[in-house]
Amino acid sequence: MSTVLSFTPQARLEAALPAALDRIRQTAAVYAALWCGSAARGEGNDLSDLDLHVLVTGDERWRSSFTVHGPDGCGVQVEVFHNPLRKVRAMFGAGDAATLAMYAGGRPVLLHPDLEAVQAEARALLDAGRVPQPVNAWDRFALLETVMDARAEQHAPAHAAYVMLGVTRHAVPLLYRLRGWWDVPPRHWLADMEARDPAVAAELHACLTVPDPARRQAAFEALARRVTGDFTYHDLDGERQRVP
CATH class of the missing domain: 3.30.460.10 (Beta Polymerase, domain 2)
Structure with a gap:
């Protein structure tokens, strides 16, 4: 057998x-x-x-x-x-x-x-620990644009997607660099932030779980402000490149 x-x-x-x-x-x-x-x-x-x-x-x-x-x-x-x-x-x-x-x-x-x-x-x-890195002007601009796009879509089904994009591609990675924290995989973000800064962890948790668009947007903007400081646009002039 x-x-x-x-x-x-x-x-x-x-x-x-x-x-x-x-x-x-x-x-x-x-x-x-x-x-x-x-x-x-x-x-x-x-x-x-x-x-x-x-x-x-x-x-x-x-x-x-x-x-x-x-x-x-x-x-x-x-x-x-x-x-x-x-x-x-x-x-x-x-x-x-x-x-x-x-x-x-x-x-x-x-x-x-x-x-x-x-x-x-x-x-x-x-x-x-990691050496803290200031947020450069173009990274700040990219996060700010995502915040504004999310505001514009706040009453549309795509709002959650805009917030997820802003959180995962911009806000959280930039915050880790700004604070001098070593990156961790996204599945560990909440636990890692809870140990480092519970207020930040609460904002991230709301971005990920709150179903109400207004509250989700408010949490996203609070998290983004920790990176941008405010939501004012600054003058920028990109590098000029020769066209072949």
Whole structure:
């Protein structure tokens, strides 16, 4: 009589990890590997895959994706980011918050002193915080235009879309830079802001959840003002370019 194996999503991902590592080790340039993402944090679900960042020798970087099968026969998607050590450090220097977070919180699965060192660097950079960046005039203008577009559509079905555009493309990313906060994925915005500034978190929550257009617009404008200061237009003159 055959036995049907049953795994939770997290257990399935963990069971598939050795097969993923076996395949990664076959790449001659690879010498260290870090397991990252939700599954590495023990939070894997039915939509999770295996994310790995690996260190490679040489002068090339690349990304790969493949499928492995766990003990229950189900396929598990694997995504691998291959980078030389100097490229990882260059991404840290460029303020790549996603890469910093991956290296700071990842689980080493193919050990090497370089990996230990770069993880320590990532944690130190995250702890130190980001250098605050002022909002440039054109970014401010783009957010202000979105606020005005949302005002114009306040009584139309598209209003929610304008607010979402303004929040996700302009207001929140600019606010993170202005405050010197490291970026986090949108799914973590509310929790991250709640820890940093509950008033900002409340405005964002209203933008995302309030069904009444007037209240949604008010929350959006309150959030936008934290970036723009006010809603006055400033004179701007863009860079002139020669037409071929």
